[in-house]
Amino acid sequence: MTEPPLLIVVLAAGKGTRMKSALPKVLHPIAGMPMLGHVLALAGSVGASGVAVVIGPDMDNVRAEALKRHPGAEIYTQHNQIGTADAVLAARDAIAAHAGDVIVLYADTPLIETATIERLRSALSAGAGVVVLGFQAADPAGYGRLITAADGSLATIREDKDASPDERAVRLCNSGVLAFRVPDLASLLGRIGNANAKGEYYLTDAVEIARADGHRAMVVLCPEDEVLGVNARDQLATAEGIFQARRRRAAMQDGATLIAPETVWFSSDTRLGRDVVIEPNVFFGPGVVVEDDVRINANCHIEGATVRRGARVGPFARLRPGADLGPDVHIGNFVEVKNVTMGAGAKANHLAYLGDGEVGAKANIGAGTIFCNYDGFNKHRTEIGDGAFIGSNSSLVAPLKIGPGAYVGSGSVITKNVAADALALERSPQEEREGWAAKFRTMMARRKAKP
Numbered sequence: 001m002t003e004p005p006l007l008i009v010v011l012a013a014g015k016g017t018r019m020k021s022a023l024p025k026v027l028h029p030i031a032g033m034p035m036l037g038h039v040l041a042l043a044g045s046v047g048a049s050g051v052a053v054v055i056g057p058d059m060d061n062v063r064a065e066a067l068k069r070h071p072g073a074e075i076y077t078q079h080n081q082i083g084t085a086d087a088v089l090a091a092r093d094a095i096a097a098h099a100g101d102v103i104v105l106y107a108d109t110p111l112i113e114t115a116t117i118e119r120l121r122s123a124l125s126a127g128a129g130v131v132v133l134g135f136q137a138a139d140p141a142g143y144g145r146l147i148t149a150a151d152g153s154l155a156t157i158r159e160d161k162d163a164s165p166d167e168r169a170v171r172l173c174n175s176g177v178l179a180f181r182v183p184d185l186a187s188l189l190g191r192i193g194n195a196n197a198k199g200e201y202y203l204t205d206a207v208e209i210a211r212a213d214g215h216r217a218m219v220v221l222c223p224e225d226e227v228l229g230v231n232a233r234d235q236l237a238t239a240e241g242i243f244q245a246r247r248r249r250a251a252m253q254d255g256a257t258l259i260a261p262e263t264v265w266f267s268s269d270t271r272l273g274r275d276v277v278i279e280p281n282v283f284f285g286p287g288v289v290v291e292d293d294v295r296i297n298a299n300c301h302i303e304g305a306t307v308r309r310g311a312r313v314g315p316f317a318r319l320r321p322g323a324d325l326g327p328d329v330h331i332g333n334f335v336e337v338k339n340v341t342m343g344a345g346a347k348a349n350h351l352a353y354l355g356d357g358e359v360g361a362k363a364n365i366g367a368g369t370i371f372c373n374y375d376g377f378n379k380h381r382t383e384i385g386d387g388a389f390i391g392s393n394s395s396l397v398a399p400l401k402i403g404p405g406a407y408v409g410s411g412s413v414i415t416k417n418v419a420a421d422a423l424a425l426e427r428s429p430q431e432e433r434e435g436w437a438a439k440f441r442t443m444m445a446r447r448k449a450k451p
Contacts, residue, residue, distance in 0.1 A: 003121060004181070005049040005100035010039050011087045012066070012107035013056035013078040018232040024062050026107035028236055031243050032267035032286040035230060036062065038110035040069040041268075045114045046121075050098060052091040053107075054078050083200030084176070085192040096186045103179045104203065108230045111242055112177065116222045120179040129215025130207055132157065133177035135224045143173035144204055146219055154217035157204035161197040172219070174204060175227035182215055243268075279315070287321065305337075326361070340371075343386060355379075360386035360404060368393035385420060 016025020026036040033041075036053075043051050051073040053066040059077075066073050078090040088095075088104055095102060101124055103117065116133065123131040132154055134146045142160050145167050149155040157174050158167045182188055192205045207217045225242050228235065247270070248261040255274035258264050263280040270284040273292035282296050285303025290296070294307050297314030304321025307313060310328040317331045322339030325331060329342045332349035340354045343361030348354060350367035356379045357371055363384050371382045372395055382396050385404030390396070395413045402408065403420030412426040 003101070003125065005098065006047065006121070007050040007052065007094060007098040007100065007102045008043040008046075008048040009088055009091050009094070009102060009104045010036070010043070010051065010053045010066075010107050011084065011104065012036055012062055013054050013059070013081060013087055013090075014108060015056065015081075016108070016231065019236075020233075024056075024059055025230070026062060027065055028230070030110055030230075030236070030240050030268070031247070033269070034065055034069075035110040035239075036065055036107040037069045038268065039105050039107050039112075040066065040073070042105070042112060042114065042117065043070065046117045048103075049100070050074070050094060052076060052094040054087050054090045056081065083194065083198075084203035085189055085201035085205065088203055089186070089189050092186050095189075101179060101181050102185055104177060106176055106229065109176070109227055110230070111226050111228055111239060112222070113226060116220070116226060119220050119222075120177075123218045123220050124179055124181040126218075127216055128218040129180065129182050129213075130154075130210045130217045131179040132204075132207065132217070132219050133175040133179075133227065134172055134219045134221055135175055135227055136171050136221070137173040137224060140168070140171050140173050144176075145170040146172045146174055148172070148219065154207055154219050155211070156208050157202075159196065159198075159202060159204065175222070176203075176229070177227065178203060178206065180206075180210075182210060182213070188213070273309070282314075354382075356398065357382035357384070359384045360388060362386060363388045363390070365390045366392035366394065366410065370395050372397040 012026045014025055019025050019028065027034045030038060051070050053073050054076050055062045057077060057079060063075050066075060074094050076090045078087045101121060103120060120131050120133060132146060137143055144157050144159045145163055146154060147156045147158055147167060188206060188209055191209055192201050194201050196202060211217055228239055230236050230239050244265060247266040248258055248264060251272050252258055256272045256276040256278065258278050260280035264278050265283045267284050267286045269286055271289045273290060275293050276290055277295045279296060279298040281299045283301045287304040288302050290307045291309040293310045295312050299316045300314040302319040305319035305323035307325045308327045311325045312330045316333045318336040320338035323337040324341040326342050326344040328345045330347040330349055331337060335348045335352045338355040340357050340359060342359045345362040346359045348365035352365055352369045353371060355371045356373040363386065369390050373379050380398035382398045383401045385402060385406065387405045388402050390408045391410030393411045394408050397415045400414060400417060402418040405421040406418045407423045408414055409425040412424060414424055414426060418424040
């Protein structure tokens with residue numbers, strides 16, 4: 001049976017005052033992606049036919065991020081923040097125009113997995129009109145409690161401040177995530193009142209109203225850490241840790257070796273091939289692709305780079321955006337590569353800066369080489385041909401082309417193009433003065449001895 005269309009409503013209007021930040025809470029990143037981005041990626045992964053994002057007033061940066069991550073999203077503003085039901089009803093137009101399932105997610109709850117959303121939809125398909133995502137809390141204080149009926153269905157959700165002592169003893173708690181399959185959700189939500197301790201319009205009251213309308217309410221369980229809400233910096237760090245643990249485990253299950261997994265940090269979009277070996281203390285920023293049979297040695301920082309099959313990186317290397325290492329390339333200790341394409345088998349094994357250019361296949365870049373790419377105003381390219389040899393401690397002043405097979409002598413400052421198979425040298429004549437050092441020491445000793 002074909003599932004009905006799915007609308008996901010993402011609530012992103014919270015101010016996040018406990019973060020103590022000028023940046024809206026939902027834009028704080030986990031694994032290099034704003035929390036809002038994680039939730040919108042989840043919406044994409046479950047095939048939502050529509051996405052509505054509810055933001056607060058003057059949240060233009062949240063609007064921009066939502067449209068960047070999900071260009072088709074509809075953006076609505078909650079002008080008076082008086083509860084979660086009020087927030088969902090800010091997207092009334094999207095809800096009223098939608099015929100199908102509706103799931104409400106929170107932009108500060110970024111760790112929910114695709115399989116969990118699929119289980120919510122399965123419960124709807126099994127006959128529930130409302131499904132609540134719940135969890136068994138280690139410490140339920142502060143959470144809304146899920147109160148079940150004798151037949152196992154959900155009877156009501158009781159907010160902590162409104163719960164009786166017996167209800168507060170319940171450990172089955174509400175995550176806030178709800179899924180609906182009802183004919184007129186906007187009308188149902190419009191009947192929610194605010195007769196509670198906070199005087200707010202609770203989305204959770206939809207359960208009792210739906211039951212009164214004859215709809216069955218159910219609970220789907222997930223692990224507690226999956227529905228961690230992030231309201232403060234310590235919770236942000238906890239969420240980061242949960243994400244990283246998942247990602248490390250997935251990397252190893254997919255065929256990568258992590259020698260010290262707890263010291264490797266991934267971004268949300270890091271892609272690893274098989275038989276990749278990653279040594280300790282490696283950080284992957286956004287936009288990294290690592291192909292099969294690559295070895296990343298210890299203490300490397302990699303961002304916006306592609307590392308192709310069989311390459312070796314590090315230890316203590318830095319790959320910046322635009323670095324593209326071809327097959328079997330070697331980048332060694334204290335080498336930095338930025339916006340440079342390196343051909344198959346090229347090597348820069350020690351203490352070099354390669355910025356803005358191209359290095360041909362099997363070229364060798366000696367220790368201490370610098371691509372002098374910036375003149376204070378503009379960046380310029382250095383192009384090195386296949387099989388060229390750049391001697392140690394060379395400065396290559398861009399724009400510059402060094403032909404295939406050419407040699408650059410150690411210690412040279414090269415400012416002009418070098419022809420294929422040529423030798424380029426640029427050195428001042430060496431001068432030697434016999435006996436100078438002994439005379440100098442004698443003179444300095446006398447000066448030092450004077451009172």
